[in-house]
Amino acid sequence: MNCPIPYEVLVRYWAGDVSDGETDAIEAHVFGCPACFEASSRVAALGRAIAETIPPVAIGRDIVLADARGVRHATNDIRPGVATEIWLRVGTDLLVHRLLGDLEDVERISVDIVLPDGSRLLFFGDVPFEPSAGAVLIACQRHFVERFPPDIDIVVRRTHRAGRESLATYTVRHRIG
Amino acid sequence: MAELRALVDTVAGGAAMFARLAAEQELCVQLAPRIRLYGLRHLRDEAAAADLVQEALIILLEAARGGRIDDPEHVDRFVLGTCRNLVSRSRRDERRSKAFQGAVLPLSAAELPPAFSSLDAARVALCLGKVGAREQRVVLLTFQEDRTAEEIATELGTSPGNVRVLRHRAMASIERCLEASAT
Numbered sequence: 127m128n129c130p131i132p133y134e135v136l137v138r139y140w141a142g143d144v145s146d147g148e149t150d151a152i153e154a155h156v157f158g159c160p161a162c163f164e165a166s167s168r169v170a171a172l173g174r175a176i177a178e179t180i181p182p183v184a185i186g187r188d189i190v191l192a193d194a195r196g197v198r199h200a201t202n203d204i205r206p207g208v209a210t211e212i213w214l215r216v217g218t219d220l221l222v223h224r225l226l227g228d229l230e231d232v233e234r235i236s237v238d239i240v241l242p243d244g245s246r247l248l249f250f251g252d253v254p255f256e257p258s259a260g261a262v263l264i265a266c267q268r269h270f271v272e273r274f275p276p277d278i279d280i281v282v283r284r285t286h287r288a289g290r291e292s293l294a295t296y297t298v299r300h301r302i303g
Numbered sequence: 304m305a306e307l308r309a310l311v312d313t314v315a316g317g318a319a320m321f322a323r324l325a326a327e328q329e330l331c332v333q334l335a336p337r338i339r340l341y342g343l344r345h346l347r348d349e350a351a352a353a354d355l356v357q358e359a360l361i362i363l364l365e366a367a368r369g370g371r372i373d374d375p376e377h378v379d380r381f382v383l384g385t386c387r388n389l390v391s392r393s394r395r396d397e398r399r400s401k402a403f404q405g406a407v408l409p410l411s412a413a414e415l416p417p418a419f420s421s422l423d424a425a426r427v428a429l430c431l432g433k434v435g436a437r438e439q440r441v442v443l444l445t446f447q448e449d450r451t452a453e454e455i456a457t458e459l460g461t462s463p464g465n466v467r468v469l470r471h472r473a474m475a476s477i478e479r480c481l482e483a484s485a486t
Contacts, residue, residue: 134471140344141445141470143452153344157337158379167340172478174343175422176446181439182432191447248429254436269425 129162131155136162136169180220183237183253184265189222192265203261206282206294213301214271221271224261225280225296231287232257237264238281247274266300276300307333311375314367330367331360334382341386346393359385422481430480438473441466 129136131152138144139152156162180192189199199220204210212221229235235255239248255262262282280296310333313326338359342352362385366372372381431439440459444450452463452470459466 133475134467137471137474138467141452142449143467153341153383154380157341157383158377163337163340167336168478169474170340170343171422172427172474172481173446175424175427176431176442176477179424179428179431179443181443182428188443248432250432252435253432254439265428267425267428270428273425 129165209297221266223264229257234285
């Protein structure tokens with residue numbers, strides 16, 4: 127059985143973006159409808175997970191918020207074309223890789239994370255960035271470092287205002303110690 | 304609701320003790336997740352939602368034992384009304400209610416609904432990263448910073464209506480990504 131409450135309404139409900147009347151009506155239905163209870167529970171779980179999540183390509187604000195939640199991080203500047211060894215030390219939850227580059231006239235950025243043999247590990251097609259920061263921030267959490275191969279290339283493809291594209295490759299060697 | 308009604312009737316009637324206890328336990332198992340979800344929405348805290356579960360179930364069982372549930376066919380409505388009253392009371396008076404101290408639920412902690420920590424944090428992060436930058440910002444501002452659609456619209460230079468569209472599309476996209484990565 128499908129939940130008759132539209133997904134969009136459940137998202138608004140969990141975002142606190144419904145009137146008191148709508149809230150009452152949604153709850154009266156969800157309390158008695160197993161399908162809507164399941165659907166509402168999934169939206170709730172996702173909203174709560176997002177509240178604790180650091181996006182893999184972040185902006186400064188995401189790191190500040192993570193810091194406020196008690197996430198311990200270490201920041202490293204990484205230049206294109208230079209293999210950089212980064213250590214994940216005991217007591218650090220998050221590595222912030224600052225991929226340095228001029229972003230002033232950049233409109234859009236995609237990020238490819240590839241293995242040394244050239245095979246693609248992850249792709250993010252449209253990532254957030256702050257032009258004034260002079261860096262793309264990769265939020266590399268401990269569970270990524272422990273789960274994925276340690277040696278990666280991060281390929282940043284920048285689309286500039288005039289439509290020109292530029293590529294920069296950052297080589298990162300993760301080490302745990 | 305027929306099953307819930309039968310359970311309420313068993314609790315209220317003169318059933319043998321074991322049958323009554325089993326019915327009470329099943330009522331709790333069935334209704335605790337719904338109460339917890341309501342609590343999370345209104346109290347925004349796992350511990351407070353767990354307290355609400357305890358208090359609402361004790362009120363339910365006391366009412367059921369005493370035959371004071373007017374419409375057993377819709378016991379869910381009784382529980383929802385109880386939840387509303389308890390949350391409303393907790394908002395009026397932040398001090399914890401002492402009325403239920405010492406009351407015992409026929410339910411162990413293991414039988415209560417689990418906390419919403421089962422989503423794999425790494426998968427959520429990766430799926431969040433795959434939605435567009437604008438959609439990602441909308442869901443982060445919504446769920447991390449409790450910003451309204453109007454506030455987000457002002458920050459992103461768009462309309463509240465567009466924020467709502469971006470938000471539910473992003474949530475649906477993340478959910479699909481999580482389902483796909485689970486298989």
